[in-house]
Amino acid sequence: MFTVLLSGGSGKRLWPLSNDLRSKQYIKLLPYEYDSGVRCSMVQRVWAQLSDAGMTSSSVICASSGQLEMIHSQLGNVPIAIEPDRRDTFPAIALSCAYLVDAMGAKENDVVCIMPVDPFVESSYYQSIKEIDDVLQESSADIALLGAKPTYPSEKYGYIVPGTHYQGYFSVEKFLEKPQLEIAQDLINQGAFWNCGVFCFRIKILIEKLLHYGLALNYEELYANYDKLPKISFDYEVLEKTTNIVVVPYEGVWKDLGTWNTLTEEMVGYTFGKAHISNACKNTHVINELNIPIVTLGVNDMVVVASFDGILVADKRESSNIKDVIQDIKERPMYEERRWGTIKTLDCSERPNATTLTKKVTIFAGMSSSYHYHELYDEIWAVLRGKAELIIDGDHRQMEEGSSIQISKGQKHAVKAIEEFEYIEIHLGETSGEVDMNRITFDWQEIASLGK
Amino acid sequence: MFTVLLSGGSGKRLWPLSNDLRSKQYIKLLPYEYDSGVRCSMVQRVWAQLSDAGMTSSSVICASSGQLEMIHSQLGNVPIAIEPDRRDTFPAIALSCAYLVDAMGAKENDVVCIMPVDPFVESSYYQSIKEIDDVLQESSADIALLGAKPTYPSEKYGYIVPGTHYQGYFSVEKFLEKPQLEIAQDLINQGAFWNCGVFCFRIKILIEKLLHYGLALNYEELYANYDKLPKISFDYEVLEKTTNIVVVPYEGVWKDLGTWNTLTEEMVGYTFGKAHISNACKNTHVINELNIPIVTLGVNDMVVVASFDGILVADKRESSNIKDVIQDIKERPMYEERRWGTIKTLDCSERPNATTLTKKVTIFAGMSSSYHYHELYDEIWAVLRGKAELIIDGDHRQMEEGSSIQISKGQKHAVKAIEEFEYIEIHLGETSGEVDMNRITFDWQEIASLGK
Numbered sequence: 001m002f003t004v005l006l007s008g009g010s011g012k013r014l015w016p017l018s019n020d021l022r023s024k025q026y027i028k029l030l031p032y033e034y035d036s037g038v039r040c041s042m043v044q045r046v047w048a049q050l051s052d053a054g055m056t057s058s059s060v061i062c063a064s065s066g067q068l069e070m071i072h073s074q075l076g077n078v079p080i081a082i083e084p085d086r087r088d089t090f091p092a093i094a095l096s097c098a099y100l101v102d103a104m105g106a107k108e109n110d111v112v113c114i115m116p117v118d119p120f121v122e123s124s125y126y127q128s129i130k131e132i133d134d135v136l137q138e139s140s141a142d143i144a145l146l147g148a149k150p151t152y153p154s155e156k157y158g159y160i161v162p163g164t165h166y167q168g169y170f171s172v173e174k175f176l177e178k179p180q181l182e183i184a185q186d187l188i189n190q191g192a193f194w195n196c197g198v199f200c201f202r203i204k205i206l207i208e209k210l211l212h213y214g215l216a217l218n219y220e221e222l223y224a225n226y227d228k229l230p231k232i233s234f235d236y237e238v239l240e241k242t243t244n245i246v247v248v249p250y251e252g253v254w255k256d257l258g259t260w261n262t263l264t265e266e267m268v269g270y271t272f273g274k275a276h277i278s279n280a281c282k283n284t285h286v287i288n289e290l291n292i293p294i295v296t297l298g299v300n301d302m303v304v305v306a307s308f309d310g311i312l313v314a315d316k317r318e319s320s321n322i323k324d325v326i327q328d329i330k331e332r333p334m335y336e337e338r339r340w341g342t343i344k345t346l347d348c349s350e351r352p353n354a355t356t357l358t359k360k361v362t363i364f365a366g367m368s369s370s371y372h373y374h375e376l377y378d379e380i381w382a383v384l385r386g387k388a389e390l391i392i393d394g395d396h397r398q399m400e401e402g403s404s405i406q407i408s409k410g411q412k413h414a415v416k417a418i419e420e421f422e423y424i425e426i427h428l429g430e431t432s433g434e435v436d437m438n439r440i441t442f443d444w445q446e447i448a449s450l451g452k
Numbered sequence: 453m454f455t456v457l458l459s460g461g462s463g464k465r466l467w468p469l470s471n472d473l474r475s476k477q478y479i480k481l482l483p484y485e486y487d488s489g490v491r492c493s494m495v496q497r498v499w500a501q502l503s504d505a506g507m508t509s510s511s512v513i514c515a516s517s518g519q520l521e522m523i524h525s526q527l528g529n530v531p532i533a534i535e536p537d538r539r540d541t542f543p544a545i546a547l548s549c550a551y552l553v554d555a556m557g558a559k560e561n562d563v564v565c566i567m568p569v570d571p572f573v574e575s576s577y578y579q580s581i582k583e584i585d586d587v588l589q590e591s592s593a594d595i596a597l598l599g600a601k602p603t604y605p606s607e608k609y610g611y612i613v614p615g616t617h618y619q620g621y622f623s624v625e626k627f628l629e630k631p632q633l634e635i636a637q638d639l640i641n642q643g644a645f646w647n648c649g650v651f652c653f654r655i656k657i658l659i660e661k662l663l664h665y666g667l668a669l670n671y672e673e674l675y676a677n678y679d680k681l682p683k684i685s686f687d688y689e690v691l692e693k694t695t696n697i698v699v700v701p702y703e704g705v706w707k708d709l710g711t712w713n714t715l716t717e718e719m720v721g722y723t724f725g726k727a728h729i730s731n732a733c734k735n736t737h738v739i740n741e742l743n744i745p746i747v748t749l750g751v752n753d754m755v756v757v758a759s760f761d762g763i764l765v766a767d768k769r770e771s772s773n774i775k776d777v778i779q780d781i782k783e784r785p786m787y788e789e790r791r792w793g794t795i796k797t798l799d800c801s802e803r804p805n806a807t808t809l810t811k812k813v814t815i816f817a818g819m820s821s822s823y824h825y826h827e828l829y830d831e832i833w834a835v836l837r838g839k840a841e842l843i844i845d846g847d848h849r850q851m852e853e854g855s856s857i858q859i860s861k862g863q864k865h866a867v868k869a870i871e872e873f874e875y876i877e878i879h880l881g882e883t884s885g886e887v888d889m890n891r892i893t894f895d896w897q898e899i900a901s902l903g904k
Contacts, residue, residue, distance in 0.1 A: 015747070016744075016747075276777050276778070276780065276781065278770070278773070278776075278777050280767075280770055280773075288763075290763075291799075291800070292468075292760065292761060292762045292763065292783065292786065293762045293763070293781050293783060294762065294763040294764075294765065295467070295468075295762060295763070295764050295765070295766075295774065295777050295778060295781075296764075296765045296766070297764070297765070297766035297767065297770045297771060297773060297774060297777060298766060298767035298769065298770025298771075298773070299751075299754065299765055299766065299767055299770075302751065302765070304763075304765050306763060308744065309744060310744045310745045310746065310747065311740075311742075311744065311745070311746040311747070311756075311758060311763060312746075312747050312749070313746065313747070313748045313749070313751055313754070313756050313765050314747075314748070314749035314750060314751070315732075315749065315750035315751055317750065318730070318732055318749045318750025318751075319749060319750075321730070321732075321749060321750070322747070322749060324730075325728050325730050325747050325749060326728070326747060328728065329728065329745050329747075331744065331745060334744065346798040346799050346810060347743075347798050347812055347876065348743070349812075349836045349837070349874070351836075351837055351853070356834075356836050356876075358798060358810065358812075358834075358876050360799055360801075360810075378854075378856075380832060380834050380856055382808075382810075382832050382878045382880050384801045384803075384808050385801070385803055401803070402880055402881060404830075404832055404858060404878075404880060406856060422801070424799065424808075424810050424878055426834045426856075426876055428834050428854055428856060429854060
């Protein structure tokens, strides 16, 4: 069995910890299942569970190119099917299955399991998924789903109503999306499941579907012709046109941690970062990525979240409505996580014709930048800690704590961290909001040989 | 009549907008009485009202040396009696009266009115104070107080119970501090007043008191011997030993804006700075000095305050208990207001043996620094906007938008802003939390003549 982990969008509902350069699935607030004291992200927790279940060697993550650096930073060098742009789940699943076939040896009769990258589940979830291979064989069904046992009548989830009960699975009678409270309670009384968003099927099903669009299940071809694929969900394109569907029950914990009230329920502790919660506060979580303290006094059922992008103060019950409020906020992302390190924007001074940015940059040990230059601005670097090799127009020099340099506009430069390297970087000149980055090469071997 | 404005301590109850380098009376959130749309500080509001009443030419502000720059920045070049250290109100009042005698021509039979620098009052307050001169004459009382008409049975204020009613004033029967609710209501029913903390008396009373300590009412002598004065309040040292006291009623608004719930009541609007309050929020104030947005969602009766020093999220009813929570916070002040401009600490990177500070400094047009040098660190300057003259070891140069310089440790330097001048300053070296500032002179004429 192969696995595709679908990594969704930017998750505005977890603002200010998610932004266009950091999706909610990468925020490190959760416990690892095997070590509840260590904080990890949703993606890290799922990947660790997948690894425990022995499934990572046949798994691929489907994500946008903007998420590449983050995934590599958190999981190492894992297989990724890269969406050229966002087009909904059917194109993403087709592209991922093509990756499995071309790069990982999957055959058309192999079963693939599509799952979200961010469910909060127990290890038995993966055991249930592994059983689906046999269930598809025994039942001769086209698609098998995973159904979680509901713990309360949620109005926000989709429900699967089961039909006949077989050994280890049920036939599917119907689906219901986001029912009202009383209907949800009725569904639970009838033995309905929550739809976990997990689909298992043989790869050949997709091959047939793609033929309709004149395309083959080939990664390079689909990548190049991605805009010819319809912006449609797998549910509409495949699931709704299939009659022979079964559901495999999963009895363990299943939660969608897509809002602050659900995420904080699973958080390690009540606080993250500098936080002082007074005794008069009940059920209040503080998540603080800033370097200044947060004090809460006499507040109940609240979540307070501060990052370089902004500060949220919300009643937990209201926290899912955040999208409406933040759509008016048009600020640049102030915190960026990259494969090679992080960038925090400390100050953004806007003048009529230019913007001066002051940033704190961290480069992980062994990581390097591209060889590049800027047309519009000089850079001033002041090193806070660590060691790095800096190459400017072919000239090599070592930078370390306390050293500083001015790199003029037009000067080609690259840096490689020998130890974890942290510095203040000031862009001085006609910096604008737009990127002024002219890359020559990423190859450090090639860069390092310059001027020698 | 002369006036002494007592400028109190650092006001921890308005954290995080007050710190050791910014007292609550300097926070600009209030309306001017004559222009309610313009934000001003408590001190600015009181000084403007005093000016309208024609009283500023006979007034002195009593403050610690740490407040000098802020007072000059907000009020211009006003008379200030400088406390060498904090010793309570009796020494402060004695020092201030000595200033009035030595520097402003007050005589021993002149009446002086002592008042706090931060009451929230209407202009009729000053009219009532002006009447006290005549009241002292008519009543032959030693001390006259101002009593505000209570509007509710506060448990936090002091009460003055009046005796006989004369034309324009009452004799004082007794004082009660912070009574319980029922007693407060009884007091109000009896016609008691709130004690405004205003004392009026003839200067000679203080001369007699100081004789007990072997001191004369002489500013230089008191300043030099300040540590010989007892750490005692004017209430204990003078008021409680005086029997002949009267109280003058004041019918207008009187509020002590010492906590966030009282201050926000008088604030101009519900928000200051970047704030997005959802429609589901009631009676919620957001005060934001940071450059990132604050979003509040579904919260009621709250105050959210963010500054470079920290973030407060408090139920308004609990906001007066902040002192207990923040006593554990031992962070350096990140925002400083000075006579010549402001300093914001953008980043404070601590290493085992050193701390690197990145600051954003603003110098007001025409203002200059001292001529000084640092023993432990180099400074890197990157100019964001404005123009300034920089003198390094006698060498003159002009700095402007986009220019940068490294000033080495030991190099004497001074700067004068030609236009308002803003720059990023990085301290690079063995900066510690302690000050490394070796001043040679403050005299710009002298500095400017160097090297010529």
